Amino acid sequence: MSNNSSSFETKRAGIKEVAKRAGVGIASVSRVLSGQPGSSPQLIERVMQAARELGYMPNLMAQNLRRRTSKSIGFVGSDITNPLLASIVGGAESVLSAAGYSVLLTNSGGQPEVDAQRIEVLLQRQVDGLIVLPALEDNAATLAALASTTAPVVIIDRAMAGSLDVHYVLSDHYLGMGEATRHLLKLGHRRLGLAVGQDVRPSRERLRAVEDTFREKGLVADLMVDSGSLSPEHGERAMERFLTAARPPTAVILGGNQLLEGALHAVRKRGLRLGEQISLVCCDDVALSRMYDPPIATVLRDTALLGQRAAEVLLEQIKDPHPTTPVLLPTSFVQRPSCGPVVTPKKRPSRRPG
Amino acid sequence: MSNNSSSFETKRAGIKEVAKRAGVGIASVSRVLSGQPGSSPQLIERVMQAARELGYMPNLMAQNLRRRTSKSIGFVGSDITNPLLASIVGGAESVLSAAGYSVLLTNSGGQPEVDAQRIEVLLQRQVDGLIVLPALEDNAATLAALASTTAPVVIIDRAMAGSLDVHYVLSDHYLGMGEATRHLLKLGHRRLGLAVGQDVRPSRERLRAVEDTFREKGLVADLMVDSGSLSPEHGERAMERFLTAARPPTAVILGGNQLLEGALHAVRKRGLRLGEQISLVCCDDVALSRMYDPPIATVLRDTALLGQRAAEVLLEQIKDPHPTTPVLLPTSFVQRPSCGPVVTPKKRPSRRPG
DNA sequence: TTGAAAGCGTTACCAC
DNA sequence: GTGGTAACGCTTTCAA
Numbered sequence: 253m254s255n256n257s258s259s260f261e262t263k264r265a266g267i268k269e270v271a272k273r274a275g276v277g278i279a280s281v282s283r284v285l286s287g288q289p290g291s292s293p294q295l296i297e298r299v300m301q302a303a304r305e306l307g308y309m310p311n312l313m314a315q316n317l318r319r320r321t322s323k324s325i326g327f328v329g330s331d332i333t334n335p336l337l338a339s340i341v342g343g344a345e346s347v348l349s350a351a352g353y354s355v356l357l358t359n360s361g362g363q364p365e366v367d368a369q370r371i372e373v374l375l376q377r378q379v380d381g382l383i384v385l386p387a388l389e390d391n392a393a394t395l396a397a398l399a400s401t402t403a404p405v406v407i408i409d410r411a412m413a414g415s416l417d418v419h420y421v422l423s424d425h426y427l428g429m430g431e432a433t434r435h436l437l438k439l440g441h442r443r444l445g446l447a448v449g450q451d452v453r454p455s456r457e458r459l460r461a462v463e464d465t466f467r468e469k470g471l472v473a474d475l476m477v478d479s480g481s482l483s484p485e486h487g488e489r490a491m492e493r494f495l496t497a498a499r500p501p502t503a504v505i506l507g508g509n510q511l512l513e514g515a516l517h518a519v520r521k522r523g524l525r526l527g528e529q530i531s532l533v534c535c536d537d538v539a540l541s542r543m544y545d546p547p548i549a550t551v552l553r554d555t556a557l558l559g560q561r562a563a564e565v566l567l568e569q570i571k572d573p574h575p576t577t578p579v580l581l582p583t584s585f586v587q588r589p590s591c592g593p594v595v596t597p598k599k600r601p602s603r604r605p606g
Numbered sequence: 607m608s609n610n611s612s613s614f615e616t617k618r619a620g621i622k623e624v625a626k627r628a629g630v631g632i633a634s635v636s637r638v639l640s641g642q643p644g645s646s647p648q649l650i651e652r653v654m655q656a657a658r659e660l661g662y663m664p665n666l667m668a669q670n671l672r673r674r675t676s677k678s679i680g681f682v683g684s685d686i687t688n689p690l691l692a693s694i695v696g697g698a699e700s701v702l703s704a705a706g707y708s709v710l711l712t713n714s715g716g717q718p719e720v721d722a723q724r725i726e727v728l729l730q731r732q733v734d735g736l737i738v739l740p741a742l743e744d745n746a747a748t749l750a751a752l753a754s755t756t757a758p759v760v761i762i763d764r765a766m767a768g769s770l771d772v773h774y775v776l777s778d779h780y781l782g783m784g785e786a787t788r789h790l791l792k793l794g795h796r797r798l799g800l801a802v803g804q805d806v807r808p809s810r811e812r813l814r815a816v817e818d819t820f821r822e823k824g825l826v827a828d829l830m831v832d833s834g835s836l837s838p839e840h841g842e843r844a845m846e847r848f849l850t851a852a853r854p855p856t857a858v859i860l861g862g863n864q865l866l867e868g869a870l871h872a873v874r875k876r877g878l879r880l881g882e883q884i885s886l887v888c889c890d891d892v893a894l895s896r897m898y899d900p901p902i903a904t905v906l907r908d909t910a911l912l913g914q915r916a917a918e919v920l921l922e923q924i925k926d927p928h929p930t931t932p933v934l935l936p937t938s939f940v941q942r943p944s945c946g947p948v949v950t951p952k953k954r955p956s957r958r959p960g
Numbered sequence: 961t962t963g964a965a966a967g968c969g970t971t972a973c974c975a976c
Numbered sequence: 977g978t979g980g981t982a983a984c985g986c987t988t989t990c991a992a
Contacts, residue, residue, distance in 0.1 A: 266985055277963035282987055292961060307754070312730045313676060314985035317667045317968050324710070324731075331696065333910075338692040342685065345713050349724075354731060356678070357711040359699050370703075376666045377678075377708060400661070484893075513893045539838075539867045540894045556687075620969055631979035636971055646977060668969035671984050 265306035274302035285310065316378070324354040325566060326374030328384045330362040334510065336536055336555050337385065340408060343559025344383055351567055353380070360387060362481075368393035375401050381566045382406070383559075389413050389452055404569035406562045411453040419569060420578035421562040425454050425535075428551035428583030429461035429505070432533045435549070435587055436503045437465065440594035441531060443474040445494035445501035447511055449482045458507050458535075476501050487511030491518035495530070502594045503531035509538045512548065516540075527592035537586070546589035553583040619660035628656035639664065670732070678708040679920060680728030682738045684716040688864065690890055690909050691739065694762060697913025698737055705921055707734070714741060716835075722747035729755050735920045736760070737913075743767050743806055758923035760916045765807045773923060774932035775916040779808050779889075782905035782937030783815035783859070786887045789903070789941055790857045791819065794948035795885060797828040799848035799855035801865055803836045812861050812889075830855050841865030845872035849884070856948045857885035863892045866902065870894075881946035891940070900943035907937040 267285075271278045276295060284291050284299040285308075291299075302308075316322045325348055329337045345355050356374055360366040364387045371394065374382060382405045386394050390413035398405055398416055405418040412418060436444060446462055448455035459477065466473035476497060478490040487506065494504050495518060506515055512534045524530045526546055533549045534541055541548040561579050569576075621639075625632045630649060638645050638653040639662075645653075656662075670676045679702055683691045699709050710728055714720040718741045725748065728736060736759045740748050744767035752759055752770055759772040766772060790798060800816055802809035813831060820827035830851060832844040841860065848858050849872060860869055866888045878884045880900055887903045888895055895902040915933050923930075 267987095268985080271963095278986085279963050279965090279988075280961085283962090286987080290961065295961080309726070309730050311671075311732060311985055313667060313671045313732045314968090315987075317665075317671050317970095318985080318987045320968070322667060327711075332686065332692050332699065333689070333696045335687070335689055335692070338686050338689070341711070342687045342713060345686065345711065346715075349712060354727065355711050357681075357695070357699065357709050358703060359696060361700075372663070373708065376663050378665060378667045513897055516897050538894075539892070540897055543867055543870050543894055543898060545899050621971095622969080625979095632970085633972080633979050633981090634977085637978090640971080644977065649977075665969050668984090669971080671968090671986090672970045672972085674984070 264311075265308045266311070267308070270299065270302045270306055270308050273306060274298045322378040322380055323352055324356055324377070324379050325381045325383060325563075326356045326358065326371070326377070326379040328358050328360060328367060328370050328374070328382065328386070330360050330385065330387055332357065332359055335538060336509070339555035340385070340559035340562070343556035344563040345559075347560050347563035347567070351563075353567075362387045364388045364391035365393055367391065368397040371397040372400075375403070379403060381570050383408065383562050383566060384410075386410055386412070388450065404566055404573060406566045406569070408558060408562050409452075409454055419565050419576045421558060421565055422453065422578050422580050423553050423558060424580045424582050425457040425551070426461040426464075428553070428585050429458045429535075430465050431585035432505060432549070432551050433462045433465035434469075435585060435591060436505075436531060436533070437469055437471070439503075439531065439591060441501075441503040442471065442594070443476070443499065443501045443503075445476045445478070445490075445504040446507065447478045447480075447487065447490040447494075447504070447515070448507040449479065451479070455479060455507060458505070462505065482508035482510045484510060484512075484514035484517075487514030488518045489514070491515040495519075495522060495524070503533070503591065506532070506534040509534060509536040509541070512538070512540060516544065526590045529595065531591040531594070533585075533591060541588075544590070548590040549588040550586050551583055552586060553581060557581060618665075619662045620665070621662070624653065624656045624660055624662050627660060628652045676732040676734055677706055678710055678731070678733050679735045679737060679917075680710045680712065680725070680731070680733040682712050682714060682721060682724050682728070682736065682740070684714050684739065684741055686711065686713055689892060690863070693909035694739070694913035694916070697910035698917040699913075701914050701917035701921070705917075707921075716741045718742045718745035719747055721745065722751040725751040726754075729757070733757060734924050737762065737916050737920060738764075740764055740766070742804065758920055758927060760920045760923070762912060762916050763806075763808055773919050773930045775912060775919055776807065776932050776934050777907050777912060778934045778936050779811040779905075780815040780818075782889075782907070782939050783812045784819050785939035786859060786903070786905050787816045787819035788823075789939060789945060790859075790885060790887070791823055791825070793857075793885065793945060795855075795857040796825065796948070797830070797853065797855045797857075799830045799832070799844075799851075799858035800861065801832045801834075801841065801844040801848075801858070801869070802861040803833065805833070809833060809861060812859070816859065836862035836864045838864060838866075838868035838871075841868030842872045843868070845869040849873075849876060849878070857887070857945065860886070860888040863888060863890040863895070866892070866894060870898065880944045883949065885945040885948070887939075887945060895942075898944075902944040903942040904940050905937055906940060907935060911935060 267281050271281045281299050284296050358370040367386050381403050385408045389410050407418050407420050463473045480486045535551045537550045537552040541550050621635050625635045635653050638650050712724040721740050735757050739762045743764050761772050761774050817827045834840045880886050889905045891904045891906040895904050
């Protein structure tokens with residue numbers, strides 16, 4: 253029995269104590285505190301007072317267990333250190349917390365198996381929904397984990413393999429990359445280098461955009477593609493490969509801002525002047541792109557919006573599950589001096605492809 | 607192939623179903639599944655099999671309610687979009703998830719009242735501990751919220767007002783900033799500009815380091831201080847103020863990487879050459895600092911480590927609460943060409959006061 | 961309008 | 977060893 257009435261109780265007061273102190277039933281306290289109608293002003297006052305006096309705070313763990321909801325959503329990403337992801341998380345968090353949801357953040361470090369494991373943990377925690385930016389689109393464990401829940405799932409910037417009952421919020425990489433390519437072609441570039449990440453939607457869309465744009469101009473796509481991780485180290489390797497190729501591209505497109513620093517290293521090491529000897533386009537705007545000398549032309553997008561829309565779609569699904577068509581958010585190209593006209597080493601038309 | 611699905615099982619199996627299927631008592635299932643000793647291999651096998659067949663996953667909400675622990679910790683920061691914070695969160699997350707804890711991430715947007723409110727929500731969620739990087743050190747609501755719990759709290763890079771029962775993981779800003787200042791003094795600079803954030807520990811420590819270093823060299827601190835938000839916009843304003851001052855400093859120290867982009871704008875707008883007409887030091891290394899021309903001298907620190915240590919201290923406290931002394935992590939100075947010898951104003955056609 | 965009581969899915973204390 | 981059965985703190989019928 254809780255028969256102690258003579259010392260400092262540091263123990264967090266429960267609904268039971270509040271009821272006792274207010275001299276009312278437990279159910280009434282619950283009703284009043286959860287704002288349900290149908291209580292006399294008198295009762296309400298007594299309960300509120302008691303709650304205040306005891307510094308009562310409901311135990312969400314118990315509340316949620318009973319209500320069969322957790323008012324929390326899980327976010328699975330590769331690495332929060334990536335400013336892109338950070339921005340997405342930030343956007344999602346603001347929308348979700350405004351709606352009374354908490355965000356459980358997990359990093360997978362880009363490892364597909366970890367993705368799956370994290371999803372499972374979040375599911376056990378009874379998250380009401382999931383926002384996922386998986387490392388891979390066809391990892392069996394990840395797909396299985398996502399399929400194992402009836403909670404709504406929103407996938408960001410990926411097109412999952414198979415037919416999963418999930419919702420998509422995607423960037424229209426094709427759009428901005430098309431613009432970028434058109435710009436490069438207009439400047440006279442005919443051979444491009446393209447560095448992309450793993451075989452995921454953004455990489456494919458970027459490649460497709462470049463190829464299509466070549467075709468659109470009646471040209472045969474002359475393209476050197478390098479795919480790998482999106483790290484500064486790989487950016488440097490990729491750029492090295494491009495620059496030392498037998499027939500080096502005159503312009504390079506970097507499919508990720510993480511590649512930029514390394515790529516610039518390689519360019520600088522060779523003493524090449526951007527926009528003159530080599531043109532460069534990067535994806536996703538960062539301070540470095542803007543302030544570099546010369547500034548780097550960029551395919552950009554509103555990453556915070558990506559997170560916000562994902563959160564909105566998720567909340568919508570939690571409220572009322574229904575099929576959706578993918579949300580496609582625009583990307584656009586910003587021309588900057590890192591792209592310049594191709595320097596033609598020839599003085600008269602020589603052999604042309606075709 | 608243990609993939610048996612006789613029909614559509616949308617209902618998540620509970621421990622009760624497992625017990626029934628295994629033909630054993632509920633308590634036994636609980637014991638086996640939570641790895642408690644004292645069950646016959648036979649029983650174990652039957653339970654495990656049943657659990658596997660039903661795809662049983664324990665409901666952490668219920669488990670935690672009963673166990674009076676949530677295996678989760680709350681992280682309160684201002685804005686995950688800040689790469690520094692992102693790195694700290696990343697470091698903490700890796701340690702915590704390795705220890706079986708989930709991270710509840712909240713952003714306060716730098717608003718002190720939101721800090722408090724977020725802390726309260728996390729506490730209601732019964733987090734086992736809190737890692738907080740509060741906007742302010744003396745906000746009453748924040749202090750009250752932190753004082754209201756018996757769960758361990760680790761504060762990062764702040765020195766809270768009053769005497770709170772919390773633990774500290776701090777950066778030794780004094781160290782690196784002292785080195786930076788010594789370097790500038792050695793280059794002949796005698797008047798410095800220092801831009802810092804709000805009145806929080808890092809700002810105070812940086813200021814103290816600069817002043818002490820002047821004194822250490824037997825000089826009177828000739829210092830122009832600007833404090834405000836740590837944003838690119840403010841970086842530009844601060845730099846403008848420095849450059850247009852009656853007696854402009856010959857070297858400027860930026861107390862936060864977010865200031866850098868704006869400050870560089872201001873420098874560039876005036877056509878000043880870094881390391882020649884004006885020297886610049888920034889805090890916390892970013893790609894922009896490294897790749898800028900010239901590269902920016904930097905006071906750096908291991909931010910991921912900051913998060914890791916915070917998580918470690920927290921886990922330690924959860925296991926065994928006891929007083930601790932603050933953890934102090936080093937910062938260091940990296941000299942780069944943005945700092946050069948002071949140019950003696952000789953042929954300068956500018957009016958001087960006096 | 962109010963309150964007693966039955967759970968939510970687990971764990972843990974007891975008997976057996 | 978094993979299995980009832982009370983809690984955990986809350987919400988929600990269902991009577992009163």
